[in-house]
Amino acid sequence: MLDTTGAPHSVLQLSGMQSTTPDTTWSDRTLENGLRVVIQADATSPTVAVTVGYHVGGKDDPQGRSGFAHLFEHLMFKGTENTPAETIDRLTEDVGGFNNAYTTADLTMYYEVVPANYLEVMLWAEADRLASLRVDEQNFATEREVVIGEYDQRILAEPYGLLDELVERQVFSDHAYANGVIGDPDSLRAASLDDVLAFHRTYYRPDNAVLVVVGDLDVAQTNAWVDRYFQPIARPTHVLPRIAVPEYRLPDMLRMTHVGQNVPLLALNYAYRLPVFSDDEAALVDIVECVLGLGKSSRIFKALVHDAQVAAQAFTDGDFREHAGLFQIRAVLHDAAQLPQAEALVQGEIERICSENITMAELRRAQNQLASLLVRRSEGANDRSLAYAHDALLRNDPRAAQADARRYREATVADVRRMAERLFAEPPAILEYRPQNEEG
Amino acid sequence: MLGLVGAPEPSAPRPFTPPRxxxxxxxxxxxxxxxxxxxxxxxxxxxxxxxxxxxxxxxxxxxxxxxxxxxxxxxxxxxxxxxxxxxxxxxxxxxxxxxxxxxxxxxxxxxxxxxxxxxxxxxxxxxxxxxxxxxxxxxxxxxxxxxxxxxxxxxxxxxxxxxxxxxxxxxxxxxxxxxxxxxxxxxxxxxxxxxxxxxxxxxxxxxxxxxxxxxxxxxxxxxxGDWRGSGCREKSALVPVSLPSSRVVVVDLPDSGRSAVWLGRVTIERRHPRYFEGLVAMALLSGYSGRLNVAVRVKRGLSYGASAQLQARREPGPFSATTLVDHRKVGETVEVMREVIASLVTQPPTEAELVPRKAMLRGSFGRSLDSVAGLGSSFAELALNDLPLSEYDEYLARIDAVTPRAVADFARDFLIEGLSVVVVGDAQAIVPSLRGAFAGVEEYRAADIDVLTI
Structure with a gap:
């Protein structure tokens, strides 16, 4: 609550995180069939957000079928034993809600937002498509073309559309992360209906999923509905396959050049492969990311965009995955001829953050920014629901972010420097994404 | 509601009062x-x-x-x-x-x-x-x-x-x-x-x-509070919008993976009494189950999605229907999209079709309350267009009041005639697919385009 009468508080004293969970009505349990169920009541808007997250993603694509997990995500909208295709769309859109899904390297997330009085119907529909998917040759073939169209649209038509895929190939050549999530049209065309059915049987099971519901709801009533619709789904007896966590290793290609069609300016990317970090370590990586690349006063932005003006954009990105991490520094240069200068600036900033402590002011700023990001990311029920599902699946705690706020507060400048030294100990994988026509 | 076997019925709507x-x-x-x-x-x-x-x-x-x-x-x-x-x-x-x-x-x-x-x-x-x-x-x-x-x-x-x-x-x-x-x-x-x-x-x-x-x-x-305006304040009205004749423009961008297809025309201003009819018309065309997406994506697999927008402006704003397709399918896509827009009059919506489309508008209104920025934008839009803040409270009622007849009339008056077409993509593939349907196709090249001379 804003208090304009006294002096403003220091944000370091902000309890903050209690306020991101506006209503304390909370339930977190696991059904007998292994489904984890997280429920939070919050009446900010007259809606409920439902997320079902499955612990399967691009890295679990069958051999020779890269892009399959994502293709499968589309097929989950194609109907069940009890419902025709597009039922989820009708049940959401037609009552004023929406639905969507996305696939990452590690997870597949399905989510809906509907008026609160449609919650039971949504729970029924999600249980139904977990238990009894039905796909036939025709809608499989149609949807496969839609996914290939998505590849054309997102990867080929967009400037820099291939950049992330290239970095993954460059950095993870020993691991399925190299194949990306979207796959490629040839692998997608090779997929068969049998692959689809096997994939559903293998990964779409209650003990490989989490259900999260956030919104204007009654927790006890919601739990009763969950029991009614999800409890009858049996836990399969076969073993859930898991691919092996790779040993840490250096990328094979430390420098790569790609000439992109339809690219106006040169993009420079530095990618550092990370081991699997603990939550404490990851929080320090977040601070390094902030100091280097979040906001206009961050070091990389200031050096490349503001001071030297060699870049139109520059930012950093920490990407923590189940089997490895990726820390990237990316800049889009005004002029390809300034590449050596831009690289020297990036390298200079990396050396500096490893050799000198950041200032107390920088640490405090990063702490404020990260506290603020945590609040902003939890503002809407759907964002919060997705975050709970993600953290339940990959961190085994839907509210793992609450502890992140404490980790940020407790970090010292020496901690941050030690983490920077570890992060940047090995050489980066450098990618130049160059325009075809290099006049500028 | 869908007659699905085993599906529960929705419960009664939960009471809700939007912030004042x-x-x-x-x-x-x-x-x-x-x-x-x-x-x-x-x-x-x-x-x-x-x-x-x-x-x-x-x-x-x-x-x-x-x-x-x-x-x-x-x-x-x-x-x-x-x-x-x-x-x-x-x-x-x-x-x-x-x-x-x-x-x-x-x-x-x-x-x-x-x-x-x-x-x-x-x-x-x-x-x-x-x-x-x-x-x-x-x-x-x-x-x-x-x-x-x-x-x-x-x-x-x-x-x-x-x-x-x-x-x-x-x-x-x-x-x-x-x-x-x-x-x-x-x-x-x-x-x-x-x-x-x-x-x-x-x-x-x-x-x-x-x-x-x-x-x-x-x-x-x-x-x-102590800020005082100084200097001369411009208070100029814009020249009135006049409707140019419809055009078909292709811009060559050979390396783009897909062609962007836009159909559009000038419609009405935000303050116009028929604005809410326009919103419902857009809802009929847009969304996954909207007429455009059903025709372009669901039935024909031409694209990943298609939708329509009406920009709310002080002066009459643009209506546009857009999608991204294979360069060779542009001709077919334009034809399908024109038919869909025209269908608002030839196959006017029924009350039953309007129910879910209005629900979509109500839902997005409810969800805009989910963020403080969204709430702020709603009031800023009203203020900018000299509309009373009370319109915020009337929003849902105004949507509900739109009849099927009014939507068809709106489409007839503001959406169908004089549609222009803009396509950006590989002109070599696009132009042959359009020639049959349109007489004067204008061509430009993205590489040396001067937007102000189009």
């Missing part, structure tokens, strides 16, 4: 609107000034865009480095922006830190630094962004469609300018803009989120 806005006018003419909600510790403030990029002279296109982007560099007497550091210290967000109809400055932060963030940012609005070196930075960045936009089929189609629909009317000019006008803009140009358009009288400040009305008014008073 209260308002007050400061002695300098600044209107202050506050809508409180306290679930999340964030405050959002939007300051809007009523003359936007549509008032930029032709020779100075991009003037509003550059000037408002420059607000982010802070006030006079403080270096942009220092301003950025101070703002980052407070984890505040501040940005200036320009639309055709307004100039705006938005800020938000954790509520605990908001008074400090506001104190920092209000000086950037009242006395922006507008330093030469910052102007040069923003100019270079904007020109780079334009090059990126011109390389994206969809972004270029948007820019070209505006020109095709509005011709020499200001809504036909790109807000961010074109490279040659950006090159020519001087510090004096952006200073002049700030001095005659960033004035409290006629402007509105909307505060939403974790702040009470009285605290909000007190904050507005402390930040802007």
């Amino acid at each position: 806005a209260t308002e007050r006018r400061l002695s300098n003419g600044l209107r202050v609107i506050v809508a409180s909600r306290h679930e999340v510790p964030l405050v959002n403030a939007q300051l809007v000034f009523p003359l936007g990029a549509a008032h930029d002279p032709l020779a100075l296109l991009g003037q509003s865009y550059l000037a408002m982007a420059l607000l982010n560099y802070g006030p006079l007497g403080r270096s942009s480095d220092q301003f950025a550091a101070d703002l980052d210290d407070l984890a505040g967000r501040f940005s200036g922006g320009a639309t055709y109809d307004a100039l705006s400055a938005g800020l938000s932060s954790l509520s605990e830190l908001f008074p400090q963030v506001l104190a920092l940012c209000n000086q950037a609005v009242r006395q922006p630094g507008l330093a030469q070196e910052d102007l040069d930075r923003v100019r270079a960045r904007t020109i780079s962004e334009l090059r990126v936009a011109y390389g994206s089929a969809n972004s270029l189609a948007r820019i070209v469609m505006a020109r095709v629909l509005y011709g020499a009317h200001p809504y036909g000019q790109p807000i961010a300018g074109v490279p040659r006008t950006l090159e020519n803009l001087t510090r004096a140009d952006v200073q002049r803009l700030a001095s005659i358009r960033l004035l409290p009288d006629g402007a509105t400040m909307v505060l939403t989120g974790d702040v009470n009305a009285e605290a909000g008014f007190a904050l507005a008073e402390s930040a802007y």
Whole structure:
């Protein structure tokens, strides 16, 4: 609550995180069939957000079928034993809600937002498509073309559309992360209906999923509905396959050049492969990311965009995955001829953050920014629901972010420097994404 | 509702009251609107000034865009480095922006830190630094962004469609300018803009989120109460929008993976009494189960998706229906999209078809309450269009009141006739697929396009 009468508080004293969970009505349990169920009541808007997250993603694509997990995500909208295709769309859109899904390297997330009085119907529909998917040759073939169209649209038509895929190939050549999530049209065309059915049987099971519901709801009533619709789904007896966590290793290609069609300016990317970090370590990586690349006063932005003006954009990105991490520094240069200068600036900033402590002011700023990001990311029920599902699946705690706020507060400048030294100990994988026509 | 075997029925709707806005006018003419909600510790403030990029002279296109982007560099007497550091210290967000109809400055932060963030940012609005070196930075960045936009089929189609629909009317000019006008803009140009358009009288400040009305008014008073407008205030009306004849324009962007297909025409202004009919018509066309997506994606697999928009503006805004398709399928796609738009009259909606489409509008209204920025934007739109704040409370009733007949009439009067077509993609593949259907196909090349001569 804003208090304009006294002096403003220091944000370091902000309890903050209690306020991101506006209503304390909370339930977190696991059904007998292994489904984890997280429920939070919050009446900010007259809606409920439902997320079902499955612990399967691009890295679990069958051999020779890269892009399959994502293709499968589309097929989950194609109907069940009890419902025709597009039922989820009708049940959401037609009552004023929406639905969507996305696939990452590690997870597949399905989510809906509907008026609160449609919650039971949504729970029924999600249980139904977990238990009894039905796909036939025709809608499989149609949807496969839609996914290939998505590849054309997102990867080929967009400037820099291939950049992330290239970095993954460059950095993870020993691991399925190299194949990306979207796959490629040839692998997608090779997929068969049998692959689809096997994939559903293998990964779409209650003990490989989490259900999260956030919104204007009654927790006890919601739990009763969950029991009614999800409890009858049996836990399969076969073993859930898991691919092996790779040993840490250096990328094979430390420098790569790609000439992109339809690219106006040169993009420079530095990618550092990370081991699997603990939550404490990851929080320090977040601070390094902030100091280097979040906001206009961050070091990389200031050096490349503001001071030297060699870049139109520059930012950093920490990407923590189940089997490895990726820390990237990316800049889009005004002029390809300034590449050596831009690289020297990036390298200079990396050396500096490893050799000198950041200032107390920088640490405090990063702490404020990260506290603020945590609040902003939890503002809407759907964002919060997705975050709970993600953290339940990959961190085994839907509210793992609450502890992140404490980790940020407790970090010292020496901690941050030690983490920077570890992060940047090995050489980066450098990618130049160059325009075809290099006049500028 | 769908007759699904085993599906439960929905329960009774849960009661809900949207947040109320209260308002007050400061002695300098600044209107202050506050809508409180306290679930999340964030405050959002939007300051809007009523003359936007549509008032930029032709020779100075991009003037509003550059000037408002420059607000982010802070006030006079403080270096942009220092301003950025101070703002980052407070984890505040501040940005200036320009639309055709307004100039705006938005800020938000954790509520605990908001008074400090506001104190920092209000000086950037009242006395922006507008330093030469910052102007040069923003100019270079904007020109780079334009090059990126011109390389994206969809972004270029948007820019070209505006020109095709509005011709020499200001809504036909790109807000961010074109490279040659950006090159020519001087510090004096952006200073002049700030001095005659960033004035409290006629402007509105909307505060939403974790702040009470009285605290909000007190904050507005402390930040802007002693601000006095000076200098001559431009108060020019735009030339009336005239409907140019429909055109078919293809822009060659050979390397784009897919063609951007845009159909559009000029429709009505936000204040128009039939605006809500237009909203319902857009809902019929849009969304996964909307007529466009069903025809283009679900039935024919031509595209990943298709949708329609009606831009709410002070002057009659554009209607556009858009999609991305294989270059060789452009002819078929344009035909299908024209048929779908025409179907609003030939196969008018039934009451039953309208039920879910209206629910879609109601749902997005409900969800806009999920963020304090969304709540603020709703009131800012009303203020900018000189509409009473009470329209916010009437929104759902106005949607409900639209009849099937009214939607068909709206389509007949404002959507179907005189549609223009803009396609950006591989012209070699596109043009043959269009020739059969259209007589005068105009061709341009993205590589050397001059938007203002289209």
